[in-house]
Amino acid sequence: MSKLTFAAFIVVAAISGTASAQSPDPRGACKVDYDKFCAGIAPGGGKIIACLNAKRDQLSATCKAALDSRKK
Template sequence: MSKLSFAAIVVVVAFSGAASAQSTNARGACRADYDKFCAGIAPGTGGIIACLNGKRDQLSETCKKALDSRKK
């Protein structure tokens, strides 16, 4: 394996790990808000984020911050 291929793999793995950690943080921070406002929405479709954003004025500050961090 060339050095360039190895470097590309390292970069991809690093970015996917950061995205996964960010999703995990948002999931934990918004769990109560999800249960309260969006419990009927199945994961994996983007519907949960849309639902939470639609209820933004009713969300906890922790959840709002987690949603904002996903946009960066």
Template sequence: MLKSSLSLAIVAFVVAFSGVSSAQSSDPRGACKADYDKFCAGIAPGGGKIIACLNAKRDQLSASCKTALDSRKK
């Protein structure tokens, strides 16, 4: 019984972790957090200013942030 419960817990953890990973790659707030902190920390939210700032620094952004920004355009 304990072994079965442990296996179920491991499977649940793996499924939950994979969901977080995919959410971060498609959600700019998660995928671009480090890039925002590095390049756009002084920009107040609202009116698309943060997205504009990130796009202006696009060549310096992480791959995951670029992917997340691209997914917004679809």
């Protein structure tokens, strides 16, 4: 692997990591909350997000932050 290719790889990895840190993935951040409050909801049409938002006062802080990041 050339030095230029390696440098490009590092830059792309750094950018990807920064984007992930700024915008948490609700699927991972809300897994425990989904299992606890919305396990019977089939995916599709925003039904899971709607279920989680309906239970918002009971969700973890991590899940709330992930849901909030989707609204931006």
